[in-house]
Each structure stands twice: as structure tokens, then as C-alpha cells.
Amino acid sequence: MSTTPTLDEPDVNGPDERGRFGDFGGRFMPEALMAALDELTAAWHEAMADEAFTAEFQRMLREYAGVPSLLYDATKLSERAGARILLKREDLNHTGAHKIRNVLGQALLTKRMGKTRMIAETGAGQHGVATATAAAYLGLDCTVYMGELDTERQALNVARMQLLGAEVIPVSSGSRTLKDAINEAIRDWVASVDRTAYCFGTAAGPHPFPAMVRDFCRGIGDEARAQCLELTGALPDSVVACVGGGSNAIGLFTAFLQDESVDVFGFEAGGDGVDTERHAATIWAGEVGVLHGARTYVLQDEDGQTVESHSISAGLDYPGVGPQHAHLAHIGRATYRPVTDTAAMDAMALLARTEGIIPAIESAHAVAGAMELARERPGSTILVNLSGRGDKDMGTAIEWFGLGQASSDGTPEPATEEQIAEGAK
Amino acid sequence: MTSTADAFARTREEGRAALVGYLPAGFPDVAGSIEAMRTMVDSGCDVIEVGLPYSDPVMDGPTIQAAAQRALEGGIRTRDVLRTVEAVAATGTPTVVMTYWNPVERYGVERFAADLAGAGGAGLITPDLTPDSGEEWIAAADSHDLDKIFLVAPSSTDERLRYTADACRGFVYATAVMGVTGARTSTSDLAGPLVARTRAVTDLPVGVGLGVSSGEQAAEVAAFADAVIVGSAFVRALLDAEDRSAGLKALAVLTEDLASGVRRG
Numbered sequence: 001m002s003t004t005p006t007l008d009e010p011d012v013n014g015p016d017e018r019g020r021f022g023d024f025g026g027r028f029m030p031e032a033l034m035a036a037l038d039e040l041t042a043a044w045h046e047a048m049a050d051e052a053f054t055a056e057f058q059r060m061l062r063e064y065a066g067v068p069s070l071l072y073d074a075t076k077l078s079e080r081a082g083a084r085i086l087l088k089r090e091d092l093n094h095t096g097a098h099k100i101r102n103v104l105g106q107a108l109l110t111k112r113m114g115k116t117r118m119i120a121e122t123g124a125g126q127h128g129v130a131t132a133t134a135a136a137y138l139g140l141d142c143t144v145y146m147g148e149l150d151t152e153r154q155a156l157n158v159a160r161m162q163l164l165g166a167e168v169i170p171v172s173s174g175s176r177t178l179k180d181a182i183n184e185a186i187r188d189w190v191a192s193v194d195r196t197a198y199c200f201g202t203a204a205g206p207h208p209f210p211a212m213v214r215d216f217c218r219g220i221g222d223e224a225r226a227q228c229l230e231l232t233g234a235l236p237d238s239v240v241a242c243v244g245g246g247s248n249a250i251g252l253f254t255a256f257l258q259d260e261s262v263d264v265f266g267f268e269a270g271g272d273g274v275d276t277e278r279h280a281a282t283i284w285a286g287e288v289g290v291l292h293g294a295r296t297y298v299l300q301d302e303d304g305q306t307v308e309s310h311s312i313s314a315g316l317d318y319p320g321v322g323p324q325h326a327h328l329a330h331i332g333r334a335t336y337r338p339v340t341d342t343a344a345m346d347a348m349a350l351l352a353r354t355e356g357i358i359p360a361i362e363s364a365h366a367v368a369g370a371m372e373l374a375r376e377r378p379g380s381t382i383l384v385n386l387s388g389r390g391d392k393d394m395g396t397a398i399e400w401f402g403l404g405q406a407s408s409d410g411t412p413e414p415a416t417e418e419q420i421a422e423g424a425k
Numbered sequence: 426m427t428s429t430a431d432a433f434a435r436t437r438e439e440g441r442a443a444l445v446g447y448l449p450a451g452f453p454d455v456a457g458s459i460e461a462m463r464t465m466v467d468s469g470c471d472v473i474e475v476g477l478p479y480s481d482p483v484m485d486g487p488t489i490q491a492a493a494q495r496a497l498e499g500g501i502r503t504r505d506v507l508r509t510v511e512a513v514a515a516t517g518t519p520t521v522v523m524t525y526w527n528p529v530e531r532y533g534v535e536r537f538a539a540d541l542a543g544a545g546g547a548g549l550i551t552p553d554l555t556p557d558s559g560e561e562w563i564a565a566a567d568s569h570d571l572d573k574i575f576l577v578a579p580s581s582t583d584e585r586l587r588y589t590a591d592a593c594r595g596f597v598y599a600t601a602v603m604g605v606t607g608a609r610t611s612t613s614d615l616a617g618p619l620v621a622r623t624r625a626v627t628d629l630p631v632g633v634g635l636g637v638s639s640g641e642q643a644a645e646v647a648a649f650a651d652a653v654i655v656g657s658a659f660v661r662a663l664l665d666a667e668d669r670s671a672g673l674k675a676l677a678v679l680t681e682d683l684a685s686g687v688r689r690g
Contacts, residue, residue, distance in 0.1 A: 018557070027555075028526055028553050028558055029555075030484050030576065030578070031577055031581055031585070031589065032484075032580055032581075035578075036580065173490055179481060180481075183483050187483060190484070191604035193580065194603075289527045289530060289531060290526050290527045290530055291527065292481070298527070300531065303528055303532070304479075304503075304527040304528035304532065305480040305528070
């Protein structure tokens with residue numbers, strides 16, 4: 001956790017005072033929200049400089065969320081991979097993902113600002129559940145916007161949010177998914193900004209969200225870096241994370257950006273393949289534009305209309321990406337590649353079988369990416385952010401693998417590393 | 426091209442507020458939207474706002490969202506929007522485009538400004554582009570003699586009001602409520618103070634939008650603003666009509682009601 005907003009190395013960390021990471025980021029928002037965004041920026045800067053705030057944040061993470069998470073030496077997976085794979089076990093956090101770090105930070109800031117209500121968007125429901133959790137914990141009202149299609153795909157998470165006392169509003173406009181949930185949350189915020197904080201779920205959107213969410217999540221990398229040094233006596237050769245909006249990835253990457261020896265890899269959702277129209281590989285296949293308040297890579301058509309993304313993982317199914325990732329890709333500090341649905345599902349099964357860990361399908365993209373890197377860099381050390389657990393994805397897994405019914409055919413075998421690497425291309 | 430300045434000079438001379446009417450291009454289709462906007466001109470709109478339908482319209486309520494979505498499903502392209510501007514501007518009524526930013530950036534800011542000016546368009550209203558991020562647009566607008574209409578809101582600080590108004594040309598768009606577009610049963614009590622605060626920092630005309638749906642409300646707003654901006658109520662008139670000719674008739678009736686309202690204010 002940095003104690004001050006990182007303005008010291010703007011080329012890599014950024015942003016500048018206008019919220020820009022190089023040519024990316026900024027603040028493309030209605031004037032009605034400018035005062036609120038300025039207020040939030042000032043409150044965040046003050047809070048991060050206030051030891052009482054950062055100490056309380058760290059206390060909540062430690063005593064409530066189970067942070068720091070383990071760094072696990074995945075020896076059996078490593079044996080299969082031919083490289084040493086270390087897993088940062090964010091799946092073991094309260095609510096089952098890295099998201100709790102961000103929401104506890106934002107909820108604490110909300111209280112500090114004297115606001116009584118948090119709103120959030122959610123795709124898979126993980127950020128919604130995390131926000132509802134933080135709201136319950138800190139006594140805030142909570143409304144979560146969720147694409148109608150996602151409420152159907154993730155009914156269990158809708159129920160979890162409701163049990164936690166949040167109001168869940170299905171969004172039936174546009175593509176009825178995450179991007180439309182964001183639109184609706186912004187509309188709510190314009191009308192309710194006096195008492196409401198928008199607890200944004202990823203390191204994207206208008207300034208200060210990309211930098212603020214990063215700073216609340218950067219404990220992932222700070223811890224992992226120290227844990228790796230203690231465990232192996234050296235830094236990893238590469239760090240790997242899945243990238244949708246990119247909060248878990250930037251949370252991991254930040255600690256390593258100044259380490260020249262460490263290569264940084266983000267794996268985007270390749271869906272049916274980046275040669276098809278059904279994917280969410282925004283950096284790989286998108287073009288520079290403005291979406292949800294920031295200049296970044298966007299999946300868009302010739303006229304600048306946002307194109308619907310696709311991924312088997314709802315948490316990566318987003319046609320934009322955080323602006324710092326766009327910048328890191330642009331300057332070549334990080335490399336972003338696509339991983340197909342098939343490769344991710346194979347990696348999910350592989351990790352379950354070899355290590356007894358069921359990852360979220362989002363995180364399985366990172367595992368698949370690590371297997372691909374292991375083939376390219378045998379013997380190297382690869383640190384993977386296992387950003388979430390897979391319980392929420394069992395419905396998808398049941399359908400994909402044909403699970404759930406005892407049969408004489410046995411259960412399907414996970415793919416070989418060769419097949420996984422093939423699928424990732 | 427007729428400029429918005431001409432229109433405001435005339436309405437000021439007549440001692441009344443201007444009526445600014447909005448419809449998205451391509452709703453119900455391109456020809457239909459042109460016909461509808463011409464009806465609004467014939468029935469008393471002083472300025473037309475042509476909406477550029479966008480996939481992620483964060484400032485719009487359900488009515489305009491629905492119309493924009495229909496236009497997009499109908500295959501509307503940015504070039505069709507410019508064609509619409511050309512057809513409406515040909516009436517001699519100043520015609521501005523209201524658009525979210527990404528389609529302009531995608532088209533090319535300079536190219537958009539050139540083609541908008543070429544179509545006879547008078548300028549651009551940019552709901553998600555503030556002057557802070559607007560350098561490129563401001564330069565392109567200035568070189569093509571186009572109006573830059575930025576928004577101010579009840580939450581704008583005095584400093585931002587001045588900053589925004591200083592960057593505007595044509596008029597300043599005051600959003601009367603904290604919320605998205607959509608007809609409301611009563612006008613906002615935030616509008617009057619916002620107009621007064623804006624007037625204190627600029628000589629430009631100040632238009633008030635978001636929420637006006639009747640002649641009565643138009644008269645209330647016209648009492649303190651230089652322009653009354655109406656959008657969702659026009660879209661609603663078309664959405665609710667049984668067929669196209671009924672829609673145009675409803676549009677004409679509504680425009681006349683609003684036009685008489687701005688003359689009572």
C-alpha cells in the first residue's frame with residue numbers, strides 16, 4: 001500500500017494531475033459529475049496521506065478479509081508446466097476474490113466523506129457481492145446494477161447480494177451486460193451524488209478511479225513481491241494476471257513495474273478466438289477510443305459504437321480496459337495476449353486436478369497464460385495472480401464439462417499442456 | 426449556415442426565449458427523423474438539436490435511450506447524421522449536433538468539424554466532453570467557425586461555471602436537474618439559481634434543458650432563461666403515436682404548445 005498517490009514515476013505509474021497515463025485515461029464525463037469526481041480525488045489523496053485511514057484499511061484487510069493472502073508454491077502444476085509456478089491466493093480472501101480489497105477501501109472512503117449509500121455495477125456478480133459485503137460491514141445502503149442477462153447467468157450471486165441487504169437492479173438496456181450496468185450506475189450517480197458514492201469495480205473509468213482502485217489493490221503485488229523474495233530468494237521472472245477491466249492485474253503489476261528483470265503479462269479473454277467477433281481481447285484487438293470516462297482501448301465499430309464483447313467468464317466480458325493497462329501496452333512495459341474460452345476451461349480443470357484448487361474462470365485465463373509462458377520459458381519462475389475462486393462458476397463448469405451426473409463414462413480429463421497452449425493461440 | 430447567434434438575436438429582439446428541439450437522427454429512420462425535425466421547424470422551433478445515437482448514452486433516460494437504440498438497430502451511421510443535419514439546416518434554422526464523444530473521435534475530430542460545417546451545421550453539444558478534455562475539439566471548432574456548447578450543472582462550482590462558459594460559443598447548456606434526460610412533471614427549482622449563476626459569468630445566452638415537456642413548463646423556464654431545450658417530450662410524442670402521420674401531428678401540436686409557452690415566459 002502506498003501512503004501517497006504515486007505521482008513520483010509518472011511514466012510507468014502515473015497518472016498526471018489530470019488523470020492521464022501517457023495518452024490514456026483522463027476524465028470524459030458529464031459536467032454534473034465533475035464536482036463529485038474532484039471531491040472524490042481530494043478525499044482519496046487526503047485519506048491516503050492520513051495514517052489513521054491507511055491503518056484502519058490495513059486492519060480491515062487483515063482482520064476481516066484474510067489479507068495477506070498466501071503465496072503458494074504450486075509444485076505439482078510446476079512439474080506439469082516445466083517452470084516454477086507460484087500462485088498468489090487471492091481466491092482465499094473473504095468473498096472469494098481480490099475485489100474485497102478495493103471495496104473495503106472505497107467503503108471506508110465513503111464513510112470518511114460522510115456519504116451513506118454506495119452504488120456499484122457488477123458483471124459476474126463478484127464486485128456486487130463484495131460491495132454488498134463491505135456495505136453491510138460498514139453500515140451503508142447499497143444498490144447494485146447488473147445486466148439482466150448476467151442476473152440470469154449468475155442468479156446465485158444475485159441471491160448473495162440480496163441476503164447481504166443490497167438492492168439488485170437488473171438493467172435491460174443495450175446489451176444487458178456489464179457495460180450497460182455501468183451506464184445505469186452512472187445515471188443513478190448523476191441523480192444521487194449528494195449522498196451516494198459510486199464504488200467502481202475495476203481500475204477503469206474516469207479519474208480518479210483507475211489510480212484509486214489500483215492503490216487499493218496494489219497490496220496484491222506488494223505482498224507477492226516480498227513473499228516471493230522470502231520463498232525463492234529472488235524476484236520472479238514474470239508476473240501474470242488475467243485482464244478484464246484490469247484491477248487484479250494492476251494490483252499485482254504495480255509492485256513489479258520498476259523491476260526491469262520482471263516481465264509483465266496480462267491475459268485477456270479470447271472468447272471463441274480473436275479471429276472471430278466473439279471475444280473480449282480489448283488491447284489485442286481493440287482500438288483507441290473513449291469509453292466510460294477514459295481514453296483507452298475499446299472494442300468498437302467503424303463509427304465508434306461500442307461492440308459487444310464475449311467471454312465465458314462474465315468478469316472479463318467487458319469491451320474496455322483500464323487506461324493504465326493501455327499505457328503499459330503502448331509503452332511496451334507489459335505484454336497482453338488473448339486466451340480462449342477453451343484454454344481457460346482446460347486450465348480450470350488442470351489446476352483442479354493437479355493442485356486441488358478450483359479457480360474462477362477469470363483467473364483460469366491467467367493459469368492458461370502461465371502454462372503458455374512455461375512452454376516458452378522452461379525453468380523460469382512465473383508468479384500468477386489467482387484472483388478468485390471458482391465456486392461461482394460451477395454452473396458454467398457443469399455445462400462445459402458435462403459434470404454433475406454420476407456416469408460409467410467417468411469424468412472428462414483435463415487437456416494436456418500442448419492442447420492448452422494450442423487453445424491459447 | 427444560419428448561426429445560433431442569429432437565432433438568439435432574433436428571439437431577444439422579440440423579447441422571448443428560444444425553443445430548442447432535440448430528436449435523435451435515424452429515429453424512426455433517417456427519412457422519418459428528417460421529416461420530424463422539419464415539422465418541428467415549421468411548428469416553431471428556433472434551433473434544432475440533432476442527436477447522434479450512441480451505444481452507451483450515460484446522460485440519457487429511458488425515452489431517448491429507446492429511440493437511440495432503435496436508430497442504431499436501424500443501422501444509422503455517422504454519415505447519416507451529417508446528412509440529416511444537411512437536410513434540416515437547409516430550412517434555414519440553425520442546426521447543432523448533440524453527441525457523446527467517442528463517435529466524434531472515431532470519425533476524426535478535424536474531419537467531423539469540417540464535414541459538420543460543410544453540411545451547414547452550426548455546432549456541437551457535448552454531454553460527456555468538458556473543456557478540460559476538449560482541446561482538440563475547441564481548435565477544430567474554432568477553425569471551422571462552429572459553436573462549442575458545453576454543459577453546466579447545478580453541482581458546478583463557480584470556478585467551473587466560469588471556466589466552462591468561457592470555452593463556450595453559441596450558448597451555454599444548463600442542465601436543470603441533477604439527473605438524466607426525461608420529461609418531468611414539475612420543473613426543477615435548481616434551474617433558476619443555475620441560470621443566474623451562469624449569467625453572472627457570461628454574456629452568452631443560457632439555455633435550460635432536462636425535464637421540460639409542456640407549454641406551461643416552457644413558460645416557467647422562459648421567464649428566466651434564454652432558451653428552453655426540449656428532447657424527451659418530442660421523442661415520447663413519436664414513440665406514443667399509432668403511426669407516422671399521427672406522430673408528426675402530435676409533434677406539431679407539442680411544438681406549437683411549447684412555442685407559445687416560450688412566448689408567454
